Amino acid sequence: MFGSVKKALDKETNRIVAIKKMKKKYYKWDDCVNLPEIKSLIRLSHPNIVNLYEVIKSNDELYFVFEYLDQNVYQLISERKTLLNETQIRNILYQSLQALAYMHRHGYFHRDLKPENMLEYKGTIKVADFGLVKETRSRPPYTEYVSTRWYRAPEVILRSSKYGPPIDMFAVGAIMAELYRNLPLFPGSSETDQIQKICVVLGILFSLCL
Numbered sequence: 001m002f003g004s005v006k007k008a009l010d011k012e013t014n015r016i017v018a019i020k021k022m023k024k025k026y027y028k029w030d031d032c033v034n035l036p037e038i039k040s041l042i043r044l045s046h047p048n049i050v051n052l053y054e055v056i057k058s059n060d061e062l063y064f065v066f067e068y069l070d071q072n073v074y075q076l077i078s079e080r081k082t083l084l085n086e087t088q089i090r091n092i093l094y095q096s097l098q099a100l101a102y103m104h105r106h107g108y109f110h111r112d113l114k115p116e117n118m119l120e121y122k123g124t125i126k127v128a129d130f131g132l133v134k135e136t137r138s139r140p141p142y143t144e145y146v147s148t149r150w151y152r153a154p155e156v157i158l159r160s161s162k163y164g165p166p167i168d169m170f171a172v173g174a175i176m177a178e179l180y181r182n183l184p185l186f187p188g189s190s191e192t193d194q195i196q197k198i199c200v201v202l203g204i205l206f207s208l209c210l
Helices: 029-033 036-043 073-078 086-105 166-181 191-209
Strands: 003-010 015-022 052-058 061-067 118-121 124-127
Touching: 029 036, 029 052, 036 052, 073 118, 073 166, 086 118, 086 124, 086 166
Parallel strands: none
Antiparallel strands: 003 015, 015 061, 052 061, 118 124
16 A cells, blocks of 8 residues: 565675565655654564664655565465464464554554564564554544454444554454454455444354353
8 A cells, every 4th residue: 555565685784674665755854754654663672573674765765674574474374275273373363462562552553453464484473564553642533444444343444533452453353263264254345244244243242142
């Protein structure tokens, strides 16, 4: 949505990096440093959050230089012929929740958590793509259209402009179900279809609790 990512070699350090080129033009450096993605990643330092190495502005083009991880969780599960085992699922969820707990504790919520934004390398999970991040101390109204529909919390689907960190937790729940099934839990083709699917699942869960 906001840019494209390329794999590159840093010739000074001889390490592989991921370079994100923003689609929008930036004419002033102040506009760059005030971007939520930059401000949040400068402040957030955690083993399960992707590292931002450098920000480069050249000819009004803006580039983010990140650490490189060779795949994301979506690729991890979509390319498999068998389901992940319990240990693998617990590992992915534990690390993801550690990242979210740290993020929320330090005043940010992600707003676009999905398998594609959870990078993986040799069992290590790192949350990435902070383009839609918000500070928890900021005040609503927030943008109504955020996150990918399949992982969007009901209040966001219903176009509420007042929401917060719990939408990240809803996304984790949807991701957890997908890890077990190897299929999305709420693959709605539209917002109406999405909310209907959520209502059906919640109705089943409610009936089981009675």
